[in-house]
Amino acid sequence: MLFSTKAEYGVRLMVELGRQPGSAPISLSAVAEAERLPLSYLEHLVAKLRKAGLVTSTRGAHGGYRLAKPAAEITMDAVVEALEGQIAPMECFHDAPDGKVLCSHEDDGDHACATKLLWTRVQGGVTKALSGTTLAELVEFGGTAAHGERRATVGTAA
């Protein structure tokens, strides 16, 4: 499995928030019930999302969570990264501050790291798919399929 249920649950949570029309905050328990997910586990996940600045919270009675930005401006790479940590295909991969991809055992033998080409391509494919998908798309996708006829085509990000 590429991702754990943290990403799955977290994205579902975000979609649920994005689905809400008004500006009133939604309580976690409402989300948990709607998505049939354990409330106490969601607490951990939403904490990550909050620390990443993706959702805002209001405490106390009638409090809850809402999106920090419009759903169309939230790309899924930020969401998944907040939940799962840095998206790298391999342990030795880490993003340099300047955006370049590094491999920790670059050239540590008598030849360059032959696997770097592969993992770079994989990472490119994943980040492209994630950053090319907005939360608004997912809300729309789930929403239209909800009432009425079934959307069969899923399509791939270009």
Added chain:
Amino acid sequence: MLFSTKAEYGVRLMVELGRQPGSAPISLSAVAEAERLPLSYLEHLVAKLRKAGLVTSTRGAHGGYRLAKPAAEITMDAVVEALEGQIAPMECFHDAPDGKVLCSHEDDGDHACATKLLWTRVQGGVTKALSGTTLAELVEFGGTAAHGERRATVGTAA
């Protein structure tokens, strides 16, 4: 991390086999020494590759492993899948026999699985990167990047 070191080590192992010019089998200990990887761990990995039909083995003295097919005909999706198991972004994803992608909680609520769009795109990106890369490419990549003649001769073991 998307993949564990199983994929990393296994790919390195395959590259090492592909690097060898002759048709003589290479012992695992030679590979382990060249790549500085634990021999007994490589045994587990190469077993998976063998069961997947990617390498062949000859037992006994002067035995070892070699590629079951030319490196140009080996795509990395087969290699990684042999090592890591089925490549799916999420637990609920599984390939149907007819090649279609299924989600186990398709439509389990009052709306379709909103995350399916996202995971489908991610899976597409990953499989595209993996199946679009051949072992020969990696061998070539590591080879040219190597500083010419300092290429280690994975000769007969010590």
Added chain:
DNA sequence: GCATAACCGACCGCTTCAGTAGGATTTAGA
């Protein structure tokens, strides 16, 4: 002041990961 809800940290059973250990079987060559 009470119910509601966000917050926080500790804990737990389970599985996987990465690696080790010890042996058995097969084979080439002296």
Added chain:
DNA sequence: TCTAAATCCTACTGAAGCGGTCGGTTATGC
């Protein structure tokens, strides 16, 4: 024929992460 080299196989282990629970604290609307 004996031996060293190699594959092959099973079992085990420490560490870490996953999925989830629990109890408690703080903040807030009614």
